[in-house]
Structure formats: C-alpha cells, structure tokens
Amino acid sequence: MHLMLKARGAGSGAVSRLLAKNPHNVYDRMEKGVRVRIVYITDTESEIEVLIHAEPDPVDLVRGTPNGYDITQYINDREFVTSSLFCSYIRPALGTALNGKPKEDYVQWVEHPFDMELSFGPVASDLPDRVVEELFSSLGYAVTLERDELSYTFDLKKKSSIRRIRLHGQVTVQNALRQLFLLIPVLDNYKHYFISEDEIDKIKRYGEGWLENHPLKELIVRRTLRFSELIRKYELQEGALSVSVEQAGELNQISDKDINESDEGIQDGSAGEVERSESPVSLNELRYRAITEVVTGLPVKRRIVDMGAGEGKLSARLAYISGVESILAVEPSGQSRLRAMERFAKLEDRSGVIAMPEPVIGSLYYFDEQMQNQDVMILCEVIEHIEAYRLNGIMDTIMNDYRPDVLLVTTPNKEYNEVYTMEQESFRHHDHRFEWTRAELAERCEEWALQGNYTFEIRGIGDYAEEYGQPTQLVIFERRKENGS
Template sequence: MQLTIRASGRDVQVLSYLLAKNPNHLYERQVNNHFVRMFFSKFSKEEVEVTFFVTPDPIELSRNNSERYEITSYINDREFVVSSIFCTFLRSALATALNGKPHEEYEHWVNHRFNLQFSFGPLSSQLSDNDIIDLFAPMGYKTTISAGEIDYHMNFKTKSSARYITVEGLTTLQMGLRQLFVLIPVLDNYKHYYIDDKEIEKLERYGEGWLDVHPQREFILRQALRFKDLYSLVEKQTEKGSNNQDNNDEIRTMRLNDLRYEKIIDSIRQIPFKDSIVDFGSGEGKLSVQLGFIEGVKEILAVEPSESASIKALKRYEKMARKENFLMPEQIIGSLFYFDERLKNKDIVILCEVIEHIDKHRLPKIMKTILNDYKPKVVMITTPNQEYNKVYKMNEEYRHPDHRFEWTRDEFREWCEIQNGKNDYELTFDGIGEEHELYGTPTQMCLFMRKEQ
C-alpha cells in the first residue's frame, strides 16, 4: 500500500516542513505489526517527491493465522489494499500535515496552494473508473486510473483487478490529504472499525471547506457512515450546528452498538443467577467492561482469540480498575472452536455479534459445545437482522465484509430451535434498535434459559 506526493514549482521544498519529515532521513515506524516507511525520491528547488509505504508483516500474519483470527477468521485484501486501515496507519505519520501544525515559522505555508499530485494504490473498489473520476473532478483534480500489470507463470490474465489512482491539481497539502482521508474509505466502501459519532466529527473536520459544496455529498456521507441512522444525524447536525449538545446526546443514544450493550446489560440485571459470565469474542472489551459494573456479578471471563485485541481490552479494564464497584474481567486467550474446562457450568454465556463471523457449517459444533458441554444456565445471542438491511438501503450483501451470512428473523428462529434439539432450554426472542413496521429491528436476540432453572 502506498501514497506518493509529488509537487512542482516554486518553494516546493517547504513541503518537508509541512510534513515534518527530514528529506535526508528514512522514516520508519511499526504500527500494529505493520511497517510504515517514508522516503524522498526527489528533493530539488522545483520538484519534490515523497512516498509513504505501509507493508504488512507476513511473519506475524502467518504466525497468528490459526489463533488470532479464529473467530473473526480472516486475512483478506483489506490488509494489502488502500483502505481505512491504510489511512489509520498513515494518520500518525501525516499528523502534522493533516492538522496544519508545522513549526511556527512555517505556519503561513499551510494555506499555500501547490501544484500537487497524489498517487495511491492498489485500490479494490466496486466503483467504475468514471465514478471515481466524478468524485475528484468537483475539487478541481485531473484523475488518471491504471491497472497493475501481473507477471503470472500461468496464463490467467494480464491485468490486476486492483487499480492505481493519481489525482492532480492546485491545492494545499492539508486540504489534499484531508480529502484523501475522507474519500479513500468511500472508494473502498469498507471500514475496519465501528462507525460512531466520532466519524461525524472527523468528517466535519476533514470535510471543512469542500464537502458541504461537493455535488456528491450525500453519496459520500452514505458511504462514509454506512448506516442510515448516522447519515440522518449528520444531516440534522448540518441544520442545527455541530456544537449542539442536544444533538450530540441524540447521536449517542442512537448508536446501535450502545443499544445492544444496553439490552444485554438490562437483560442480565433481570436474571436472578449471574455470579459468573462468559463473554465470547470479547474483542477490545467494550461489553466486558460494562459487565464489570453489574451488581451481583462475581466473575467475568472475557474470551478472545486475538492477542492485540486482548491487550487493548486489558488497558480498557485497567482504566476502570479504580472506579467504585468495578469487577475486573479475566482475559482468556481462547476460541469457540476449542473446549476449555474453565468455561463449564457458568451462569451466563454471551455471543454478541459473533456467530455471523463464522461459517454456517461450523456453528452446530460450537453450539453443541456450549449447550451440551459447558451447560450454562443462560445463553444470549445477538446477530444482525438481514431484513432490516432494506431500511439502510445498502448496496452490499452484508453489513460487514467479514460476515459469512445474515439471517432473517424466521431463519434465526429456526436455527435457534434446531440448536435446542434436546429441548433443554426455553427460547425467548427479542429485538434491539428502532423497530420498522415491516422489517423489524436492526439486531435480533435470542435468550436460551435452561428449563431446570
């Protein structure tokens, strides 16, 4: 993954100060097992060329393939193409230029327009070449698109499906980079992190001075925010003003992830037996940390196969450790696919937005382990309601590229009943999020309650 910035004309050497990078030094940093490198290939009075590379660590990816990615089990092209992941890794390297905060003596150059050319790729996008050109043209860019040549040993094809994009125009370095950081995830139509109100704040910051007047503003917002609720809120924010506290409160209350956690927490509070809880696929600990404040809970086991996510979770727990009445979750590096004696006979097992990341043919074995071997008193499962995707007006088949399936309400109900083949559990179905008259709620939930309880 690479981004090359070229500039021509007078005073272009100032770019090194705007980037806060020494043209005589090789910049190299490691971010989440990826290497970010930068070097100047040209640096003269009238021409500057600097390239940023992001390269995955293949040894780390290979070493962790069987364990780290077991539940969310994938290594896909997101690691190797220009996407939101690429922008995340580059953000620290380009922070000075993005924020427009060079040394004081060069601050007046932040608003100086240069003849700039930005080249980036490879890009994996469903948009046509013309669609991509139409996104950059309103900002005054000339766009060139090329496909990478492939040297196969077998005669498959001569060109890659990935494309390389070059946009060229008269602009400031800060404006050009901010536009790229908004549009690259739009082109790729994928974000590897949860999209929440912080995304709106980032769009406002990076989109200042160009996004509001862009003829495809609505398309950009839909692609950047992905879901209708947040898209509607950013429209309201434009009308009310971005600093309106009431609107910010509204954003927070409408976050689907928060609603899931709230529903799970409320349900657990109503269950009389909740001494021990297992949070499968606990990720970075966002749910587990909230479980730690439920009165009556004596043990929380946060099970996650990813070591990096587990480290982030531990940091999250440590921040809460001093708060009153907080129970520190116990982090377990583990997987649904392997039996763990420590997880037997617990009160509650939670699978929050986990099953849809697993191939359907592997689910029966997992459920057999949970229901027949672990034998918890309660199992709580949440998963997307496929019918509700019509409300989001999605072009994609699934809400997330890593989802292996998404079920309708009837399909989910039927699957849960099949898993309960021994009839040991009473099943209760519920919904989470704003309910649509025809399509139900965005998230569906099933509560398995052991009959002996």
C-alpha cells in the same frame, strides 16, 4: 501502507516540485515513531511515478496504551490497513502539496490537472463496493477495486475482506491528496485520535471545491465528524444537511454493548451512541432487561457465565437475581476487566446483592474447563464480532463441551438496518464480521440445536417495525434432558 501516485503527459515533471521532494534523494524519516519513505520510481518531464510508504511497528502501536496488555491484541485478526493512521504519518511530508504553496517558480502548476493514477491500500471498509466506487467516481475518477483471491485447504471464504483501490482521472496534485486525506478515513470509518472541532476545520479545508456538490456528502460528513454535536455545528456553519442529527446518530453510532455508555445505559455520543437518541430507553438497556427477565424466570440459575462481559454492566445486574450463587464475568480485554472490577467493588456495599460477579480473563477462542456444566451461559452482542466461519466450532464447544443448561444469545437483526436507513451491506459497528436476517439466524440455530441436542426459541428486542421485525434477536437455547441427566 502505501500510496502510489503516477502522472503522465507534458509537464508531469512538475509534480516532484509540487510535492517538494527531490527525485534524486530518497525521503526516509521517522514520523511519530513510524518510518516514512518517498521514492521516485520514474522521473521524466513526461512521466513521473512516486511511492509514499509508511512502515509502523505493530508493537509500538500498543506499547504504553491502556490496551497494551490485552490478549485481544493477539486474537484480533483485523488486517493492518491504510487508514487515518497512514494519513497522519505522511501528512508532515506532504504539507507543501496539501497547502498548494510550492516555490514561486512552480505556483502555476498548482491548478494544473494532470493525467493521474492513484493507487493505495490495503483498505478494510464496511462500505459495499458500489458505495466505495461512488465516493470516487463522483469526483471524476475511473475506479478499479481489487480483492485478493484466497486459497485454503479447508472451507473458509473465497475473497479477502480487504480491497486495494486504483483511481484514474484528470486532477491537480493538491486536490488528489486532499480528497484522499478526507476519504481514506471515511472508507475505514476509524479515527485513532480524539475527534474535536478541529475536524470541522479539516473537512472544510480539504473538502473545498469538491465536497459541497458531492452526492455522498452526508455520508462523508457523518463518518468524518461522527458525533451529533459536531455534525450540528458543521450544519450551522455550512447550511443544514438533509440528514437530521437524530438520524446521523442512528446511522453512525448504532450501539454495541459497553462502548462508551453510561451506567444508566444511555450512551455518551461517541463510537457507541444510543441507537435512537429521541428514545428514553436505549436498545442496550432493553437487551439487559430482556436477559435478566429470562434468567429470573429460570428454575435453576445458580451458576452463570457472562461470556464477553465487557465492563460488567450485565453481570452487575445479574448479581441481584434471587437464586444466583456465582457469576463468571469473562472478558479478554484487560481495560474492560479493570472497569468491571471497579463496578463490582461498588456492589459490596449495596443491599440486595445476591452474588458477587467474578472477573475472569478468557475468550471463546480458548477452552476453559471452569466454564463447563454451568446453569446459564450468556453471549450478549458477542457472536457478530466473530468470523462466521468460526462460529460452528465455537458453538460446538459451547454445546458439547461446556454444556450449559441454558444458553442465551443476542445479535443484531440485519433487516432492521433498513429502519435506520443504513447503507446496504453496512454493519452497525466497525468490528462486526456479519449481521444476519431473522431467517438466517433461525437456520443457523436449527443446525446448532440439532448438533448440540438443544431446543431453542427466538424473541425480538426493541421497537417493532412492520416487515423488518425488531432491532435485536434473542435466542434461548435449552439443553434437552435425557435419561434424567
């Protein structure tokens, strides 16, 4: 994690005074358990270059947290990137510059625009390049985005998913830092802390003088405040944005299974808020209904695997289906499995329960012989969290090694994102690695079915929109019976 700040021209030496860091002394301190260093590479009256660097311990990031013992810490390949974490680490060191209150002798330089170059990264963003560029070019910067070219000995992908960003423009030190402190978390769309009303004060403070007229203000506000209630409060204080609260919820919180949803399937307004807050039934609820209807109608459904079961909501529903004898609720997250165990324990005292789900630690990345030869395997909102290049291998394992009689797969319909007025190329959730159109999914299903000796049918789930279809796609694979097997 780093930020490079370079200024050229007469008076550039004043930058070190605005930062309140002596160029002759290396700033090297621990902030929140992370080593933060500020080093001046060049220091003259006409040119100054400073490196701001944060070096966290990845083990300390999860030690003592609820996710500390999850195996997902080892299989999640998301790069460690410049995000809200980085901003929180370096903020104490840059407080003087952010507040614009240097020593009295240098107050005159606070409003002075320097010829400045800023570079930072790596940044992982779900925003397309054109949107990233517009975020900064609208502020007067010339923007350069750099992606690393990757070289593999096998067919993978040609470009890294991360970007490094370089900006050049005439800007004050205070405005440059305030813009970055607000926009870096917007790029990453990730906050590592609880988002409260303090975030409204921060967006007003750091956005003063530039955010009001920014053409992407709605996007910035939405991704900073995230929750409909906070967006509403901000609108009341600042004047209404053109985006409605309901639309903000659709754009920002479009659902994923088991992300902060209630037992009834209506979600609580955090990172997985219900897709359409005006609708009485969430899309997540509709997915569960569709899956349970398919399973109920199957002639054989004794043994079921709910792969990526999360907190066990779907598995708990399957427990009431007549003809079911065993349910393996497979999930890599320890925290989610604990919640699933609590949910399953409540089933013991309820009438109508046919089979008690069994929580199992596991992942599609690892072979598990107990998954073999089951009647039904379910991947509900799972495959889009896997890198696309890995899917062929995983589907080969499922169809040719596990060999379930029926495989049910749900995944988002990318075309329907247009109905949510989402930015082009953006995803419904920060952890999605891809989202496919109906044609793209059908093409992949053709390949998998042929290689695995399955037939398949694709159905839509959710409200239908002309030209765009339905928000979720459900694929029903059935293994061909040969020679009575």
